Amino acid sequence: MTDQPCDPQTALLADLRSGLPASAVVDDPEVVASYAHDMASFCAAGRAAVVVLPRTVEEVQHVMRTATAHRVPVVPQGARSGLSGAANAVEGCVVVSLVKMDRIVEIDPVERIAVVEPGVINAVLSRAVAEHGLNYPPDPSSWEMCTIGGNIGTGSGGLCCVKYGVTAEYVLGLDVVLADGRLLRTGRRTAKGVAGYDLTRLFVGSEGSLGIVVGAVLALRPAPAPQLVLAAEFGTTAAACGAVRAIMAGGHTPSLLELMDRTTVRAVNAHARMGLPESTAALLLCAFDTPEPAADLAAVAALCRAAGASEVVPAETAAESELLLAARRLSLVALEAVKGTTMIDDVCVPRSRLAELLEGVERIAEKHELTIGVCAHAGDGNTHPTVCFDATDEDESRRARASFDEIMALGLALGGTITGEHGVGLLKKEWLARELGETGLEVQRALKATLDPLGILNPGKVL
Structure with missing residues (x-):
């Protein structure tokens, strides 16, 4: 490190450049400003001092040693597709963008694992393992752009969670650069392993506040059969949620069980002319990737009709199924087009309380005279109420x-959680304390202080 007297930023840049390639250190103000925030609304972002784009673990270690020496905050970033402000820059920080660390190091069909760097795009990994007859199940809606490191940082989910689970269930081991630059290896490559505390799970969902993930061992599954999808229309959201309860109580394991309310259906039609039934109060999509999906869909169709479905349409081919799923994947984009800006909530409630949440959101929308569409991973109770508004209108x-806050309060009142898969970041920080309680918050802060005693890793986020 340099010991020549100069202003702090000049010294910081000099020390960063002493261990990094010239192209990895970016201090052009306009370029640095482009890394200021993720996709969340209502989340403040500061001005970073510099953006670094490391390509190796050693380079990340150098960044953290330098930041520790200068007592400068560090904000790790992936694709910045997050929805909670977790990747937002803080004033004077070093932004560490991990998108250049994008190698798939290994795919092992025998052990059914992939070893990857954090900048690997989710869809790129999925296609790579598919060539080996394998599948990486976590599939966030942003899978074509989001990174595995970001997925790990926020504990991402996706459409297939109802059957296959979330990111945390597929992370076997991690390489993590700690605040002081040390490299920590957690977990394992083996199918089983319970040695010591589960530090791997500790880092999953920590949003870069405990360390920077620079490598991951991920569990893979055999590639499933092509799924078939059923669409069911309901006159009320309560009836649709009754069908969800019946499907799950009946012992069925759909690969996907998604719900779109009337507002969302209409937004998708307006955006993409999908021809979805606008008269429906709720559209339920159910899929199976079992050896006999048609038989499973027939059983679910009967349950939907018994719950009050006005129309049940099973797809007969994979192409028809993909068309139905395309409508669901367009939901958030379509809702954003309604007013230009959205706040996307991420409340997860017990399946038995799903109808109460949807009805409550409708009341909140009427109270505030706003358009709020709900799409949901109904099979696991994870809802995404999406508030549409004009950001240039101060009152709106x-x-x-x-x-947004009332929806989170409703979710907690129904026995749920403020976030099922998007993370806390800045957007929900004050709500985390309400969910965890005083003791839970104290324990989490103690863990943060142990791993990051100077408080330089993504400060102001989560806790």
């Missing part, structure tokens, strides 16, 4: 924020 923005 205020009402949007108020409605």
Whole structure:
């Protein structure tokens, strides 16, 4: 490190450049500004001092040693597709963008694992393992752009969670650069292993506040059969949620069980002319990737009709199924087009309380005179109420924020959680304390202080 007297930023840049390639250190103000925030609304972002784009573990270690020496905050970033402000820059920080660390190091069909760097795009990994007859199940809606490191940082989910689970269930081991630059290896490559505390799970969902993930061992599954999808229309959201309860109580294991409310259906039609039934109050999509999906869909169709479905349409081919799923994947984009800006909530409730949440959201929308569409991973109770508003309208923005908070309060009142897969970041930080309680918050802060005693890793996020 240099010991020549100079202003702090000049010294910081000099020390960073002493261990990094010239192209890895970016201090052009306009370029640095482009790394200021992720996709969340209502989340403040500071001005970073510099952006670094390391390509190796050693380079990340150098960044953290330098940041520790200078007592400078560090904000790790992936594709910045997050929805909670977790990747937002803080004033004077070093932004560490991990997108250049994008190698798939290994795919092992025998052990059914993949070893990857954090900048690997989710869809790229999925296609690579498919060539070996394998599958990496976590599939966030942003899978074509989001990175595995970001998925690990936020504990991402996706459409297939109802059957296959979330990111945490597929992370076997991690390489993590700690705040002081040390490299920590957690977990294992083996199918089983319970040695010591489960540090791997500790880092999954920590949003870069405990260390920087620079490598991961991921579990893979055999590639499933092509799935077939059924669409069921309901006159009320309560009836649709009754069908969800019946499907799950009946012992069925769909690969996907998604719900779109009337507002979302209409938004998708307006955006993409999908021809979805706008008269329906709720559209339920159910899929199976079993050896006999048609038989499973027939059983679910009967349950949907018994629950009050006005129309049940099973797809007969994979192409028809993909068309139905395309509508669901367009939901958030379509809702954003309604007013230009959205706040996407991420409340997860017990399946038995799903109808109460949807009905409550409808009341909140009426109260605040806002458009709020709900799409949901109904099979696991994870809902995404999406508040549509005009960001240039101060009063409408205020009402949007108020409605967002009321939805989170409703979710907690129904025995749920403030986030099922998007993380806490800045957006939900004050709500985390309400969910965890004083003791839970103290324990989490103690863990943070142990791993990051100077508080330089993604400060101000999560806790």
